[in-house]
Amino acid sequence: MKIAVVIVNYCTPVLVVDCLASLAREAESMIDIRAFVGDAASGDGSGEIIREAIKAHGWSDWALCYDIGTNGGFAFGNNHIVTHNVLPDPSFEYVHFLNPDTYIHSGAVRVLARFLAAHPNAGAAGSRLENPDGTPRAYGFREPAPWREFFRGARLGLFNRLVPSATVTITGLDETWPVDWVSGASFMVPRKVINTIGLMDPEFFLYFEETEFMARIRDAGWTVWHISDSRVVHLAGQATGVRADSERPAPLSPHWLASRRRYYRLRYGRFGGALANAAYLMGDLVYRTHQLVRFRRPKNPPRLWASYLSLRQGRQ
DSSP states (O other): OEEEEEEEESSOHHHHHHHHHHHHHHHTTTSEEEEEEEEOSOSSSHHHHHHHHHHHTTOTTTEEEEEOSSOOOHHHHHHHHIIIIITTOTTOOEEEEEOTTEEEOTTHHHHHHHHHHHOTTEEEEEEEEEOTTSOBOOOEEOOOOHHHHHHHHHOOHHHHHHOGGGSSBOOSOOSOEEESEEOTTEEEEEHHHHHHHOSOOTTOSSSSHHHHHHHHHHHTTOEEEEEEEEEEEEOTTTTTSOOBOSSSBSSOOHHHHHHHHHHHHHHHHHHHHHHHHHHHHHHHHHHHHHHHHHHHSOSSOOHHHHHHHHHHTTOO
């Protein structure tokens, strides 16, 4: 099987070289991979640094770095690489989208390709993402929906325990399992999926592009999977400069807000977008009310109040 690995670089040449170094083990195995790095007008000499590293390490037979010419965002960059380097070659069966701020454990690419080959109804397969110390990151998700925005705004552990399905992030996912979408940091799709539904929406500059892309994959009748045996270290925030979780980057960037707005309007219409905002604001009001009550409670309450608290706690 022939696999195209697609990496978009913007001012992270050292990370890209480390990522390619981890891919070198895959290139030496029994699978046929080609890595395409597109430099999105970094302006810091990134392209030259990466090309020199490819030449110095003898990776030229399977890795290529070229200039995209502009920084149009994550979706735009990936689409450019696929359109100009992958689709013209019909021998590529799978496309692996990989962040520059990642490095793979041995076999991570092979595992994704073999899973897709063995499951024709699978339209996307994502890796288990880890921190450098091996602890898991968020990698399997439920579809964002207006009703879930209330719980995101409330951000209270009690609600999460009462309604576990309310959160977008699926926690404790330690096995291969179908999900609504997987992180764009490392996922693979068969060529037939791109031929059918097209590429990522370039109107998403950053954030939500993979979420919307995989929603279209599911709409077309395919499934999306988290693959636990494909292990990839994700140095989250290194490529974008924003350290965040997958539901709400912190701080909220204009790109995240614009992408969220576009996602809800595409999936739920203008009314759905307004409903999502209203639900979030209601949840946020619950959170702020909870915080106000919590922090206004006197540290040394009057005796009557102390007795009441004791009664409530069953100590009298």
